[in-house]
Amino acid sequence: MLASWLLAWPAGAADVDVVIAGGVKGLTYQRYAANLGSRLSGFKARYRQTAGSSENLDLLAAGEADIGFAQVDVFATRMRSERSRFEKLGIVGRLADECVYIAYRKAGSVTSQEGLKTLVDGRKPKISVGDAEGGMHTTWLLLKELQPAFGATAIKFTGGTLAVNHLASGLLDGVGWVTDPRNLDHRLLRAVFANDGLDILELDDPSLVYTLPQGTVVYELKKVSLTGGFAPRKITTVCTGSAVFARPGIEPRLMDAVSDVLSLEREAILSLD
Numbered sequence: 001m002l003a004s005w006l007l008a009w010p011a012g013a014a015d016v017d018v019v020i021a022g023g024v025k026g027l028t029y030q031r032y033a034a035n036l037g038s039r040l041s042g043f044k045a046r047y048r049q050t051a052g053s054s055e056n057l058d059l060l061a062a063g064e065a066d067i068g069f070a071q072v073d074v075f076a077t078r079m080r081s082e083r084s085r086f087e088k089l090g091i092v093g094r095l096a097d098e099c100v101y102i103a104y105r106k107a108g109s110v111t112s113q114e115g116l117k118t119l120v121d122g123r124k125p126k127i128s129v130g131d132a133e134g135g136m137h138t139t140w141l142l143l144k145e146l147q148p149a150f151g152a153t154a155i156k157f158t159g160g161t162l163a164v165n166h167l168a169s170g171l172l173d174g175v176g177w178v179t180d181p182r183n184l185d186h187r188l189l190r191a192v193f194a195n196d197g198l199d200i201l202e203l204d205d206p207s208l209v210y211t212l213p214q215g216t217v218v219y220e221l222k223k224v225s226l227t228g229g230f231a232p233r234k235i236t237t238v239c240t241g242s243a244v245f246a247r248p249g250i251e252p253r254l255m256d257a258v259s260d261v262l263s264l265e266r267e268a269i270l271s272l273d
Helices: 028-037 053-061 072-081 113-117 135-146 148-152 160-168 187-193 252-264 266-270
Strands: 006-008 014-021 042-048 067-071 090-105 126-128 154-156 174-179 198-200 217-225 234-246
Touching (some): 028 234, 053 067, 072 217, 072 234, 090 160, 113 148, 126 160, 160 174, 160 198
Parallel strands (some): 014 042, 126 174
16 A cells, blocks of 8 residues: 555644545545545545545545545445445545546557457557556456456556556556546646557447446446547546545534535535636
């Protein structure tokens, strides 16, 4: 697990500490955490930098964070494997879509989702999913369960723009991540479009659509924009959702405060400005 630390926000008068598990510095969950923390009147919000969804759920289950953000598919996966550990987490509410992006090299051997299902020159296609504790790793494992042909891939844990650089130089065949599709300023997306030799592939296999027995939608296929403007370029990909979770035994006053912000100021939490 990555080393992490707490950063305090000067939120004015505050009387109760609340630890919010966010995500990687500069990425979407960190912004969500800052937006939520600044609106919790009566609480001193502290942000814990993490690798993302999986680590956030671990911290909440261990009582080391009070509130955290995680992908719905990551939570579903953890419930499938360790139900007794995660079933007592409180779900405050769903936030926004979280969609899968897979970058590829235009002149490479993998230029479509079908290329992720077959060997490349006698070897497994190499796809980077970022940190092992991040959401994309868990997402890819679940997608491989839903579409076993994706088992042809070899998972690598190179992260950030280094992974994009390795893709461009031929060391990787794909780079995957999960983020809010409104975040056109995502640094990996910007890194891909800064290189004319790279692009984002379509992920529209209907076998990837997945709903839990109780009706919770885990995966659906959606059109997402890759560019802004009046005629944005769009692709189809797999989307899950992000949600706000609370640790077991959280103080009712804090639960109410977070619920109020989520219900009444949802767009402010989701602001990426």
